Amino acid sequence: MVSKLLWYILSFIGVMALGPSLLLIAIFLFKVDVNRYLVQYPIGISLSFALYVMFVCFMFFWLQDYFIVFKPAGETVPLTKTTLINELEKSFNSPADGRRLFEFKKNENRVVITWASSIDYFQVTTAGQRGMKRVVVLTFNEQNHDVFFVMQDKDWQWNLSQGFSDFSLNYSTGIFAEYIDERYPSVAFSKDKGLQVDIKKIKYSSNELWLPIREAVLSSGWTLRGGMMPNVFYRLLFCVPIGLICFGFVYLITMIADNPNKSSAGKTISDPAATQENYQDYAIVQLRKYLSSIPTDNIELQLQGIMDVRKEDLVDYSKKCFVIYANGYFTRKDKKKDFEQKVIIYAKENEIDGLKPF
Numbered sequence: 001m002v003s004k005l006l007w008y009i010l011s012f013i014g015v016m017a018l019g020p021s022l023l024l025i026a027i028f029l030f031k032v033d034v035n036r037y038l039v040q041y042p043i044g045i046s047l048s049f050a051l052y053v054m055f056v057c058f059m060f061f062w063l064q065d066y067f068i069v070f071k072p073a074g075e076t077v078p079l080t081k082t083t084l085i086n087e088l089e090k091s092f093n094s095p096a097d098g099r100r101l102f103e104f105k106k107n108e109n110r111v112v113i114t115w116a117s118s119i120d121y122f123q124v125t126t127a128g129q130r131g132m133k134r135v136v137v138l139t140f141n142e143q144n145h146d147v148f149f150v151m152q153d154k155d156w157q158w159n160l161s162q163g164f165s166d167f168s169l170n171y172s173t174g175i176f177a178e179y180i181d182e183r184y185p186s187v188a189f190s191k192d193k194g195l196q197v198d199i200k201k202i203k204y205s206s207n208e209l210w211l212p213i214r215e216a217v218l219s220s221g222w223t224l225r226g227g228m229m230p231n232v233f234y235r236l237l238f239c240v241p242i243g244l245i246c247f248g249f250v251y252l253i254t255m256i257a258d259n260p261n262k263s264s265a266g267k268t269i270s271d272p273a274a275t276q277e278n279y280q281d282y283a284i285v286q287l288r289k290y291l292s293s294i295p296t297d298n299i300e301l302q303l304q305g306i307m308d309v310r311k312e313d314l315v316d317y318s319k320k321c322f323v324i325y326a327n328g329y330f331t332r333k334d335k336k337k338d339f340e341q342k343v344i345i346y347a348k349e350n351e352i353d354g355l356k357p358f
Contacts, residue, residue, distance in 0.1 A: 001210070008067040015059045019052045031298075033290050040283070042254035050247035057239040061229055068226030070214055078221030081142040085111055088138075088216055102209075111138040115209045128159030134209055138217075139227055147217050148227025150174070151210075174228065280317045287321060291328040299329045300339060307346050314350060322347070323354040330357050 026032040038045055072078075079087070085106055092102040092113055103114040118131030135152040151174065158167040217224045229235045291299075306314075306322045326343050329335055340357065347355050 004067050004069075008063055011063050011067065012060060015063070016056055019056075031293050031295055033293065036283075036286055036290065038254050039286065042251055045254060046247045046251035049250045050243040053246045054239045054243035057242055058235060061235045064226035064228060065230075070218060070224040072218040072221050072223065076219070076221040078145045081109075081140050084147075084217070084220045084222060085140070087220065088113070088213070091212065091216060109140050111140070112136070113138070113209065113213065126159060126161040128157065130157040131155065136209060136213060137227070138213070139230065140222075141230075145222045147222050147224050148230045149213070149224060150227045280320075284317075284320055284324065287324050291324060294328075296329065296332045296334050299325050299332070300336075303329065303339075303343055307342075311350060319350075319352050322352060327354075327356050330355075 023034070027034060088111060089104050089106060092104045093100065095101075101115065103112075105112040105114075113136045114133065116131065116133040118129060120129045121127065132155040133153070135154075137150050137152065139148040140146075141148070152171075154169070154171045156167075156169045159165070214224055229238065302325050303322065306318050306325075309318065326347065329343065330340065344355060344357055346352075
């Protein structure tokens with residue numbers, strides 16, 4: 001179990017790190033201007049982030065299907081679901097030392113097996129209790145001979161002493177791998193306090209409950225799988241709302257951060273023409289700001305794209321961008337002379353002013 005959990009955790013960490021790693025590669029290797037894309041494509045960026053978060057959430061469950069799997073020997077003939085449940089009930093309902101160690105409950109497709117351990121103590125001025133409880137829930141899929149499992153864990157403690165009281169309760173759900181079942185006194189000696197005996201310690205092993213269940217299922221020819229939301233529909237029902245929340249959160253950030261309408265002068269935000277003009281002015285400012293970080297090849301592509309536009313479709317905004325790209329291109333050491341002349345000729349033919357060739 002430990003090795004399977006380790007591989008599962010490492011794989012999930014890799015999935016979570018995939019998105020940030022690709023973003024860092026795009027920024028540092030390909031010089032992608034993230035800020036510009038956030039401003040120009042807020043919906044696309046927000047949607048991409050939301051989809052990635054949904055993908056990570058879904059992989060949290062799918063990786064369990066891949067790694068947290070225990071398969072029977074190939075030649076084992078599967079028992080029927082009813083026979084397997086009856087075998088489990090017979091085993092875990094059998095008394096030991098005159099008492100039942102486990103609680104066993106079942107319905108048509110589900111079995112719940114519980115084991116609890118606790119210790120009470122009273123030592124002169126101190127009294128309390130510590131306890132631990134483990135619940136294993138098994139869900140049966142007879143069509144594929146799969147048993148999905150999930151563990152629920154609870155531990156609690158309370159104690160009273162002179163001038164002090166304390167209570168704690170911890171609860172968790174998932175897949176665990178604890179070890180060591182011990183109840184023992186802790187004996188210590190100090191010069192000031194003499195001999196001290198403390199019996200408030202308790203530990204238990206999940207293997208004492210887990211291993212018999214695993215062996216019973218595998219020996220019956222069934223496969224045991226990690227069972228946190230085995231139904232794909234429920235997984236999507238969990239992931240989609242999280243994606244929608246992330247979409248709204250990122251989209252709100254893109255709208256608040258560096259909103260070009262904040263600096264609008266004399267024009268209302270409800271005016272479409274004013275909004276478009278403010279956006280274009282902001283985009284031009286950002287282009288001048290980040291032009292030095294754009295690779296020369298990308299500048300060539302931008303210039304060529306503008307030059308491919310028909311003359312009658314060439315607007316003032318495109319001309320302003322053309323001038324900024326062209327002047328930036330002229331300063332590059334790796335510029336191409338023939339392309340530089342092509343840019344100058346195009347500017348003259350289309351009456352574009354402001355070029356400063358070197």
